Amino acid sequence: MGADTRLEELGVSGLGEVDEPAFSGLAERHRRELHVHCYRMLGSFEDAEDTVQETFLRAWRGRETFEGRSTFRAWLYRIATNACLDLLARCRPEPATGGEVLWLQPYPDRLLDELPAADADEPESVAVARETIELAYLVAVQHLAPRQRAVLILRDVLGWRAKDVAELLGDSVNSVNSALQRARAGMREHLPAERQDWTGGEEDAGTRELVRRYTDASVATDIGRIAELLRADVRASMPPTPGLRVGRDTVLNDWIEGGFEGMKGLRGVPVAVNRQPAVAFYLWNGRESAYLPLTIDVLRVIDGEIAEIITFHEDRFPMLGLPERLAADGTE
Template sequence: MSVNTRVGERGDMTGVEEPTFSAMTEPHRRELHVHCYRMLGSFEDAEDAVQETFLRAWRRRATFEGRSTFRAWLYKIATNTCLDLLAKRRPAPATGGEVVWLQPYPDRLLDELRADENGPEAAALARETIELAYVVALQHLAPRPRAALILRDVIGWPAKQVAELLGDSVNSVNSALQRGRAAMREHLPAERQDWTGGEEDVATRELVRRYTEASIAADIDALAAMLSDDVRFSMPPTPGLHVGRDTVVADWVQDGFETMTGLRVLPTAVNRQPALAAYIWQDEEQAYLPLTLDALRIEGGEITEIFIFHGDRFPQLGLPDRLEADA
């Protein structure tokens, strides 16, 4: 018996068994996880939200009446789950341009998303709205306007459908969208092409190569030469946002970067941005162990933003937990 037959002509899922229901929900797992990640800014919180979404969907399967698609029904549950989590875990949105709970999203998992069938513009939108700069900007919105903006501008729902999900009027949603878009512009450059890294080109790869070599050599002067005048640097979950080349370099000097030796670096990618996984030699282990992940935003041949994440992110990024001396 097919899934459609089991669901019934009017969408009644009361009699659907758990294996069948799991087979219906599983194809949507990755896109729901990305949706929750945009809402929450945290990979781990997004995992919790998706698990809770599927649990709620199973418990409430009898409420699915087939008036919307099954996918839209799951998005509604996922969005409300995220709003509930935000109310419990983060009573206020981010402030001051930094997001201490920010975590990277590995490209290897983004590759699991189905290829967009709506053309190159939609594909570019999907790329731009997962970049770290965009996710950070989202975290500065209050939860409900954040949900409205993601559903309307990223997922592409009509305002009426967003209003129904949030239990608001269309006018209220449009007003929230207007405020949300204005707030986003405060945290992003005026033109999208100015802040998105886009597809990695030869010049970008060369800059990443130079950054890698300078990092291994602990050459601060070489690194400084690659930074834009208004570069931004943060290291979630450590509080602090440093803006400007001189400020960033001074912070590196204060932290003793110039004395850091014994590094090995692996190239990777997160949030559709180039990234470097740094390992440091540990005598007691006789191996290189995870240190940090540097995620870069590159514009016009310069590094305009650096996010450094702790080495405990390596497992979810699919990176090795150690590099042997002779590797």
């Protein structure tokens, strides 16, 4: 059975005839893409996980409302989008402000690899799939009002027709088109100025070398060497800790005041996050006789320089599949 299952393919007249194991099997085929959809809407991996579970629960309870006019997949997307809007109304009635998103969490590439592959014959769809999962996009989206956010993702990422989005939201096509225009304007305001450069596609040799140099300089706690790799207008944040730092001197002075130069015994491990280069840092712990998780730096690279560093705390290590400790020789 294909991904876009309809009732006739199931050999039933309604989902009410499908038992729970069969229903779960159908829904599970779409778990990863629904999770990514909810993640784009919410910016939080954990909130997306909870919302997908809520989506499946609502779908099972409301299975008799599925009339087969759309695909099962589209029906699940409708439920997931509404579940996201409900969560936002309940927990985050106001969008993010000030260029930072305190609830932002990373998404491991190893799970993104589970998504259905974008059509290689359509480079634009490949680019959209990649760019719209990067942290810069996620941060910009979180600055939009919830309904604008839903319209933008459904129209520009998933390629839904305005008519279908209007039906989902219980709105008019004109209202949806107006919301899309406002959402796009908001994205232009919050996305990096170098829109065409904010993603370089697959990591090239230059980016890998830059990340290696950044890792080595960080392990050596060499502020001077790190400074050489940063753009003058580099941005740095550390969600959920408040505070967006902008400018090379501001960022590095903040690190120095935080005691970075005295942080000896670091090890860096490359990790793939949000289709961006990232480094997981471990710090030597004498009592444990091991390197223990410290932070994860996710980098945005433009023209051979680091334009942004988003740092996540050690509690993100398990969900990224990183080891809980490294031995004295740097091995797991």
